[in-house]
Amino acid sequence: MTQATIGLIGLGTMGAALALNIAEKGFPVAVWNRTTAVTRRFHAEAGALADRVIPTESLVELVAAIAPPRAIILMVPAGPAVDDQIAALAPLLGPEDLVIDAGNANFHDTDRRASAGLPMRFLGMGVSGGEEGARHGPAIMGGGARADWDRIAPVMQAIAARAEDGTPCATWMGEAGAGHxxxxxxxxxxxxxxxxxxxxxxxxxxxxxxxxxxxxxxxAGWNQGALKSYLVEISAAVAAAADPLTGAPMLDVILDAAGQKGTGRWTAIEAQHLAAPIPVIEAAVMARNVSARIAERQAGEARFGATPQPLDLTPDQLEQALIAGKILCYAQGFAMIEAAGRAFGWQLDLPGIARVWRAGCIIRSAMLNDMATALAEDPSRNLVLAPFFAEKLEIAMPALRAVVARGITAGHALPALASGLGWFDMMRTGRGTANMIQAQRDFFGAHGFDRLDGRDSHHGPWGAKA
Known part of the structure; x- marks a missing residue:
């Protein structure tokens, strides 16, 4: 009997797609799902790939089907389900066998598992691209011991998306929870x-x-230029789509309450711990939370009115505003990753991360090629200061200012664009207003402050001793 190169647990949408991708790239894959009927149906529907899919009906059978030292991918819900699955596998695996959590895990959980003294090897692996990416080529972000990543890298790089230059969008990010x-x-x-x-x-x-x-x-027109990206591409598609039930535009029949699975919230929470400002991301998380408060929003409209006024803006201005917002957003994200590297002792390769994101993942964008180049020149420099992007911002910022100013004046809600503009203006202000905050803190709490002239006098004349 042919032994599998790798195993996979969890045949939900993402797990099933990933298993077929692995099989299609020539690697026999053993699969197991808690519900045996799901495993049998998956194998029966695998078509031409069925010969490379080994269905198993118990964990013992799964482990026996994989060539040692074994590698098993977990595609189960984040949280306790991962711990439960690791506990169930522990008696069946040896010290050189490898368990890979490829779900949307909180990286703190991955850190905990990596240091828990498990009886097997453990990797945390971020996978992005949704069902389509999992099936035909995701972006893959590995975290854990480098030697463990190197063991599975041939499989991961084979199934990953390819950038335009042919580079696989799968690489090792760093130790423990770095990938997640x-x-x-x-x-x-x-x-x-x-x-x-x-x-x-x-x-x-x-x-x-x-x-x-x-x-x-x-x-669709914007997707042919600087904004070329997966998200702009699909935005064109969904805006053009018609509802098969009513014939109305699809967007006009969709409830405006956005769902979320928590990863955006985790980003915002961790940014606060790292003192890494990411206001555009924080505004986006807030906006999703507000979108869910439909009854409150309706009550607000009834009390205050919500009829945004017409705008004297052009599509070109909107395009430039979105270009500026995108640069600011990515700059904040990469700065947060750089801060995490320093805080956690990870040797994070920022240009390498930009290259991994060029294809397969949801945020893939034409800009990422230039971001990779800019980060390679100076990984510690904020992207807004890189010459290429500084010049782009100089061109686009007047449009962002016009869009935010006119939009807000006319009653349009623009939390993310406005947050990006506010952050940018702080970033370009050599002397801001935090001196007032320091004076206030010293007034009510005698916290002290530093002086511009460097003198050794750290309290004001409002009662604290100098």
């Missing part, structure tokens, strides 16, 4: 990118009075 951390920040950027696109959609719909089809055409 990078995936978390990826998802935070994803939240922000989606929110900014939604805000610009709202401006076109409510400010310019454009129908959904025209908005779709506009997004």
């Amino acid at each position: 951390f990078v995936k978390t920040v990826h998802n935070g950027i994803e939240y922000a990118d989606m929110q900014m696109i939604a805000e610009v959609y709202g401006l076109m719909r409510d400010g310019l009075g454009l129908p959904a089809a025209a908005i779709g055409e506009t997004f």
